[in-house]
Amino acid sequence: MGLYIEARIRADLDDLWTRTQDPAQHQRWDLRFTEITLLPSAEDEPQRFRYATRVLPFLKIAGTGVSAGERRRPDGTRTSALRFASPHPLSLLAEGSGYWRYIPDGDGVRFLTGYDYRPRWGVLGALADRLLLRPLMGWATAWSFDRLRLWLERDITPERARxxxxxxxxxxxxxAALSLTLFDYGHLLPPAGPLSPLLSFTTPVLSLVALSLALLAPPLPTTPAARRCLRTPSTHTRAPRLLRTLEDHR
Structure with missing residues (x-):
């Protein structure tokens, strides 16, 4: 799979399953989707769904997919898989597939995803995907996973987290703006001012401290951050067999 994201969430496995499998709850925390709607499906067939993402105030890009889940596995883990496609001519993402794994881990759950997709628009689309869409999708997935973690661990709703x-x-x-102002402040003082030499020395230092805080300070505990998620698997991972069962239901 091309993208991998993992978060450790201290929550009940059933609660995590519900907030990721229920479309109404899923669309609240996942930045990648604005709407997720289940479509009529036969009882013995994978669940079909429609998704939409608002990319501009007046533009939504929609697609459809199929999903299946294994809520009870012999090793205590759970898995869900999906395949999706968007026929929208403005969608760089043509089709793809992915999975979620839920792995109990002490007092929490390792919640991870692996997914990949095929961009459209030929060579130009491949370049745009590599430089823009793929990094953005990785960041949005990780940020969303951390927002979900805050919801489950701290009861911070997705709306409040945003x-x-x-x-x-x-x-x-x-x-950052204040730091730039401080950097030039010494030049605004009268040359003969008694504090001018001291301020001329200290203001650049203060501006660098302020700029460092703006750029490098860790996110607040109540703020979702993609950096908290693992972006590379710690061990070799494979797509679940469940994903192959969806190949004939795209």
């Missing part, structure tokens, strides 16, 4: 993230971004931007 507000916390936006507020922290604004605070960092203001701090």
């Amino acid at each position: 507000a916390n993230w936006l507020a922290e971004l604004l605070l960092r931007a203001l701090t």
